[in-house]
Amino acid sequence: MLSEFSLIDRFFARRARATPRAPLGIGDDCALLTPRAGEMLAISTDMLVEGRHFLPDVDPYALGHKALAVNLSDLAAMGAKPLAFTLALALPQAQEDWLSAFSEGMFEIAERFDCELVGGDTTSGPLNICISVFGEVLPQHALRRDAAQPGDDIWISGTLGDARAGLGVLRGEWTAGDEEAAALRKALERPEPRVALGIALRGHARAALDISDGLAGDLLHILERSQMSAHVDVDAVPRSAALRRLAADVQRRCTLAGGDDYELCFTAPISARSAIEAAGKSVAVPVTRIGTISALQAGVPAIVWHDAAGTPLNLTLQGFDHFHAD
Amino acid sequence: MLSEFSLIDRFFARRARATPRAPLGIGDDCALLTPRAGEMLAISTDMLVEGRHFLPDVDPYALGHKALAVNLSDLAAMGAKPLAFTLALALPQAQEDWLSAFSEGMFEIAERFDCELVGGDTTSGPLNICISVFGEVLPQHALRRDAAQPGDDIWISGTLGDARAGLGVLRGEWTAGDEEAAALRKALERPEPRVALGIALRGHARAALDISDGLAGDLLHILERSQMSAHVDVDAVPRSAALRRLAADVQRRCTLAGGDDYELCFTAPISARSAIEAAGKSVAVPVTRIGTISALQAGVPAIVWHDAAGTPLNLTLQGFDHFHAD
Structure with a gap:
C-alpha cells in the first residue's frame, strides 16, 4: 500500500x-x-x-x-x-x-x-x-442562526433550485434543452460558495445559513434557533433563466425544497436594505428579498407561504427528495 | 432516514x-x-x-x-x-x-x-x-518532529508492543494466558493518550511524536524531519510483563514494528534527564531512555540498532504488518 x-x-x-x-x-x-x-x-x-x-x-x-x-x-x-x-x-x-x-x-x-x-x-x-x-x-461579525429579529427582511443570494433541477435532468425526471441542461448540471456539480458575500454582509445581516437541504428546511433552522416565524412570497424566490424553462410546478418544488444550492439565506433589518444591496453589488452577487421574519405564532416556528398576490398557499413539500438527503 | x-x-x-x-x-x-x-x-x-x-x-x-x-x-x-x-x-x-x-x-x-x-x-x-x-x-512549547539535536536522548513513554501482540492473539498468530491476553487486548482496543505527559514535557523535550505505526517507522519520521540519525538499544525498549511472556522474537518485532501503541517517542538534551524523569513521575507514566540522536551519517537519516552489549543488529522489520497499515 x-x-x-x-x-x-x-x-x-x-x-x-x-x-x-x-x-x-x-x-x-x-x-x-x-x-x-x-x-x-x-x-x-x-x-x-x-x-x-x-x-x-x-x-x-x-x-x-x-x-x-x-x-x-x-x-x-x-x-x-x-x-x-x-x-x-x-x-x-x-x-x-x-x-x-x-x-x-x-x-x-x-x-x-x-x-x-x-x-x-x-x-x-x-x-x-x-x-x-x-x-x-x-x-x-459572526452570522449566527439564532440572531433573526421580528420585522427582519429575509434575503436570498443568487438563484435557487438549479442544482435540484440538474439532478432531475440527470435522473430523467424532466428534460431541458442542451444549454439549460448544462447550466443546471453545473449548478449541481460546481457550486460556488458565497464567501465574499458572507464577508460583505458583516455588520449588516443578522442571521444567516447556507442552503444545502432546500429553502423550506433550512429557513426553518433559522426560525427554530431564533424562535421566530416567517412569511415568504414564493413568487419572489429568485430563479435562473434555465429553471424558468421548466414546468411551474417543477420550478416551485426545486426552489423551495431542492437541495445543494449553497446560496445564502439571511435576515437583516429593514434599515439595512441599501447596505445589503450595496454588499451584493460589491461582490457581484444578486441579492433578493423574499419575505419577512415575524414573532412566533402559537409558539411554534413556522413558514407561512404566499404568492405574489398575497394569497396563502398550502404547500406540501415533504417527500420531494433532494440529493443531500441526510 | x-x-x-x-x-x-x-x-x-x-x-x-x-x-x-x-x-x-x-x-x-x-x-x-x-x-x-x-x-x-x-x-x-x-x-x-x-x-x-x-x-x-x-x-x-x-x-x-x-x-x-x-x-x-x-x-x-x-x-x-x-x-x-x-x-x-x-x-x-x-x-x-x-x-x-x-x-x-x-x-x-x-x-x-x-x-x-x-x-x-x-x-x-x-x-x-x-x-x-x-x-x-x-x-x-510545541513538540515538533523537526527539533531533534545531536546528543539528545531518545525516550519512550510506557511500554511498546502490547497492541500488536494483542492483535496477534486475536488473529491466532501466537497464544497467551487469559490474563496476559486480556491485558494485550486492552492495549489494542483502549489506548490511553499521553496528554498529561505531553503537557508535562513542555520546555524539557525537543522533538516528539506518538507511535501509531511502530517505533522503527515513526522514529524515522523524527529523523527525516530533523535530518538526524539515531542509535537505539533494542534491549532497552520497555516491554510489559504480559509481552515478556511471549517468544523473544515476537517481543522484538512487536516492540519495534508493532503499531497502535500511542505511546510518545521524544528527544531531550542530556541536561534535561532529571526534569524528564520528574515529568513522568508527576503524571505517573514511566519514561525510559532507549538511545541517542546523532548527526547524519552519509546524508541519510537512519536508525542503528544494537543490543544491550552494544553489538550492532541487522534487523529486518519490513513485512511485519500491524493493524494501522496505511
Missing part, C-alpha cells in the same frame, strides 16, 4: 507544502494555526459519501471542487474568512488519473479562496471524503 | 450541548472556538475504517474510545491541551444499541480529557469515523 499511497503525498502534500502560511502544516502530528488576535476560529466538517452526496460516475475534478466548496459555504454562512482545511480521504484504490483530477479540482478552489491544506489522513476503504475547514471572524 | 438520524442527535448533540464551553457549538453552520491569546491552535484529523483500523466485531464502546483516543494522542505528541473535537460519522444503519455504546465510549474519554464535541456530520454509508481534534499550545 505504501507505494500506492505515496501517490497521495505526490498529489496533495507536495502542492500544499509549496506555499505554506500556517506555522506548521502537513508532516507533523498536528497542524498549527494562529488566528489573529481577537478573531474566533470558525470550524465546519462535512463528510461526502458516494451515492448519497455524489453519483458514482461524477467527474473527479468536479468532486474535488464540490467537496471543498460545500465546506467553504459553511464559512460563508458564518461571515468567516477561509484560512485552512484538512482532508481525510478513504479510497478503494489509488488511481493516478482520478487523484490527479480530484486534487486539481480541490486546489483550484482552495487557492482561489486562499484556503491552505494543512493536514489530513488517507486510508484505503470505501470512497469517503471528510473535510474540516477553518476560518476566522470577529465575535460581533 | 430522518427518524433514524434523529437517534444521532439524541446520542451526540444533546449530550454535547449539556455543558457547552465553546462560544458556538453544534447546530449552526460552524462551531466557533476562541484560543487563548498567544496560543496556537493544534489541529489533527484521523479517519478510521472498518477492517483497516478496527475489526468488524469490535465492541462499539471500545471503538468510540479509540476513535477519539488516537486523535488526542496527536495532541499529546504536540504538547497541546485538548479543547474540542468534531465527529463525522458514516453508518450503514442507525442502530440504537451500537450508537449508545459508541457514544458512551467516546464521551467517557472526551469528558475525562475535557474535550468538547462542537460539531460534525452524520450520513448513511459504509462505516467510517472521521474526527478532527483541536488543542492549544504556546509556539515555544
Whole structure:
C-alpha cells in the first residue's frame, strides 16, 4: 500500500507544502494555526459519501471542487474568512488519473479562496471524503442562526433550485434543452460558495445559513434557533433563466425544497436594505428579498407561504427528495 | 432516514450541548472556538475504517474510545491541551444499541480529557469515523518532529508492543494466558493518550511524536524531519510483563514494528534527564531512555540498532504488518 499511497503525498502534500502560511502544516502530528488576535476560529466538517452526496460516475475534478466548496459555504454562512482545511480521504484504490483530477479540482478552489491544506489522513476503504475547514471572524461579525429579529427582511443570494433541477435532468425526471441542461448540471456539480458575500454582509445581516437541504428546511433552522416565524412570497424566490424553462410546478418544488444550492439565506433589518444591496453589488452577487421574519405564532416556528398576490398557499413539500438527503 | 438520524442527535448533540464551553457549538453552520491569546491552535484529523483500523466485531464502546483516543494522542505528541473535537460519522444503519455504546465510549474519554464535541456530520454509508481534534499550545512549547539535536536522548513513554501482540492473539498468530491476553487486548482496543505527559514535557523535550505505526517507522519520521540519525538499544525498549511472556522474537518485532501503541517517542538534551524523569513521575507514566540522536551519517537519516552489549543488529522489520497499515 505504501507505494500506492505515496501517490497521495505526490498529489496533495507536495502542492500544499509549496506555499505554506500556517506555522506548521502537513508532516507533523498536528497542524498549527494562529488566528489573529481577537478573531474566533470558525470550524465546519462535512463528510461526502458516494451515492448519497455524489453519483458514482461524477467527474473527479468536479468532486474535488464540490467537496471543498460545500465546506467553504459553511464559512460563508458564518461571515468567516477561509484560512485552512484538512482532508481525510478513504479510497478503494489509488488511481493516478482520478487523484490527479480530484486534487486539481480541490486546489483550484482552495487557492482561489486562499484556503491552505494543512493536514489530513488517507486510508484505503470505501470512497469517503471528510473535510474540516477553518476560518476566522470577529465575535460581533459572526452570522449566527439564532440572531433573526421580528420585522427582519429575509434575503436570498443568487438563484435557487438549479442544482435540484440538474439532478432531475440527470435522473430523467424532466428534460431541458442542451444549454439549460448544462447550466443546471453545473449548478449541481460546481457550486460556488458565497464567501465574499458572507464577508460583505458583516455588520449588516443578522442571521444567516447556507442552503444545502432546500429553502423550506433550512429557513426553518433559522426560525427554530431564533424562535421566530416567517412569511415568504414564493413568487419572489429568485430563479435562473434555465429553471424558468421548466414546468411551474417543477420550478416551485426545486426552489423551495431542492437541495445543494449553497446560496445564502439571511435576515437583516429593514434599515439595512441599501447596505445589503450595496454588499451584493460589491461582490457581484444578486441579492433578493423574499419575505419577512415575524414573532412566533402559537409558539411554534413556522413558514407561512404566499404568492405574489398575497394569497396563502398550502404547500406540501415533504417527500420531494433532494440529493443531500441526510 | 430522518427518524433514524434523529437517534444521532439524541446520542451526540444533546449530550454535547449539556455543558457547552465553546462560544458556538453544534447546530449552526460552524462551531466557533476562541484560543487563548498567544496560543496556537493544534489541529489533527484521523479517519478510521472498518477492517483497516478496527475489526468488524469490535465492541462499539471500545471503538468510540479509540476513535477519539488516537486523535488526542496527536495532541499529546504536540504538547497541546485538548479543547474540542468534531465527529463525522458514516453508518450503514442507525442502530440504537451500537450508537449508545459508541457514544458512551467516546464521551467517557472526551469528558475525562475535557474535550468538547462542537460539531460534525452524520450520513448513511459504509462505516467510517472521521474526527478532527483541536488543542492549544504556546509556539515555544510545541513538540515538533523537526527539533531533534545531536546528543539528545531518545525516550519512550510506557511500554511498546502490547497492541500488536494483542492483535496477534486475536488473529491466532501466537497464544497467551487469559490474563496476559486480556491485558494485550486492552492495549489494542483502549489506548490511553499521553496528554498529561505531553503537557508535562513542555520546555524539557525537543522533538516528539506518538507511535501509531511502530517505533522503527515513526522514529524515522523524527529523523527525516530533523535530518538526524539515531542509535537505539533494542534491549532497552520497555516491554510489559504480559509481552515478556511471549517468544523473544515476537517481543522484538512487536516492540519495534508493532503499531497502535500511542505511546510518545521524544528527544531531550542530556541536561534535561532529571526534569524528564520528574515529568513522568508527576503524571505517573514511566519514561525510559532507549538511545541517542546523532548527526547524519552519509546524508541519510537512519536508525542503528544494537543490543544491550552494544553489538550492532541487522534487523529486518519490513513485512511485519500491524493493524494501522496505511
